[in-house]
Amino acid sequence: MEEVQILNRSGPIKLLGLVAGVVILNVAVLSPGLLGVEIGGGSALETASGVTLLIISLLVVLYGSYTLLFRPPAAKLPSVRFETREDYISGLSRHRNVKVLKDDISLALDQMERIDKKKAALLQLLGRRFDPAELSFRKFHSVIVEVEKLFYLNIRGILNKLSVFDAAEFARFSASTASSRFSSSLIQQKTALYHEYLSYVKGSLGANEEILLKLDQLLLEITELGSSDYTNVEEMPCMQELTALIGQTKLYQQ
Incomplete structure (x- = not known):
């Protein structure tokens, strides 16, 4: 039987926060008026750094999507109460x-x-x-x-x-x-x-x-x-x- 993964209800909100953080980081690093790292327009080191940042950002978003949306939460030990x-x-x-x-x-x-x-x-x-x-x-x-x-x-x-x-x-x-x-x-x-x-x-x-x-x-x-x-x-x-x-x-x- 094919395994069905259940969507984590709180995941989308956390994922939006993660994507926003990644976008802000990329904008800060790649905007000419800020850190000045350019892809294709500067030195080879700047280009490599910019491409590496984009790849890492993509991997972070992909992993975050899986972790926050589809990965099942850690199992909790059942709480046993002894009263009688x-x-x-x-x-x-x-x-x-x-x-x-x-x-x-x-x-x-x-x-x-x-x-x-x-x-x-x-x-x-x-x-x-x-x-x-x-x-x-x-x-x-x-x-x-x-x-x-x-x-x-x-x-x-x-x-x-x-x-x-x-x-x-x-x-x-x-x-x-x-x-x-x-x-x-x-x-x-x-x-x-x-x-x-x-x-x-x-x-x-x-x-x-x-x-x-x-x-x-x-x-x-x-x-x-x-x-x-x-x-x-x-x-x-x-x-x-x-x-x-x-x-x-x-x-x-x-």
Whole structure:
């Protein structure tokens, strides 16, 4: 099928500006009363300069016509927004078949399921022990919500990294036939960059696993509230750890 080129709508206006600029330049250079360069009427150098200017001007106008009228604009990367749980699942699932990421993606999806279960268990337990209007309930609930935001912030970081990570490109680069074409220094730099991406993914998964562990500890501490002598829920060790973690994250984001 023959390719059909689409006219760039803003091109004609820009092209008129380009043509006007070329015309003004030629008039300035070739007018006897200005720079005095003549074609055929002066020295051989002047004639050659004048002809060269005309040829260059023609090439500039031709190239400008193609660039401004017919060349397709540079492709823009699609903007992906992660707002719901389903958005995150969809984003992770796009990388599920990448061999080097398969285990990490499966773990991230599993972590999302687990944090939903832990949040539900915590809210159910809090609902049995406190009235939703109580200050203690609100403090617990606030920390749980903020920790969940932190969890998904780590997932978003993973997705942002993976959006610019091309595992297939590295696989081609690291193939034995390709490796011999490049210097050892270049191969080392490329490999280091590749491992930097993977390290970030694994680091974020590790941070989320720590969050899940702290939520388990919080569940245990809430069940033991009756046998503890805490006068304030903020004195509970796990609540202090979670509050500190949330504070550090907010400080880092500023």
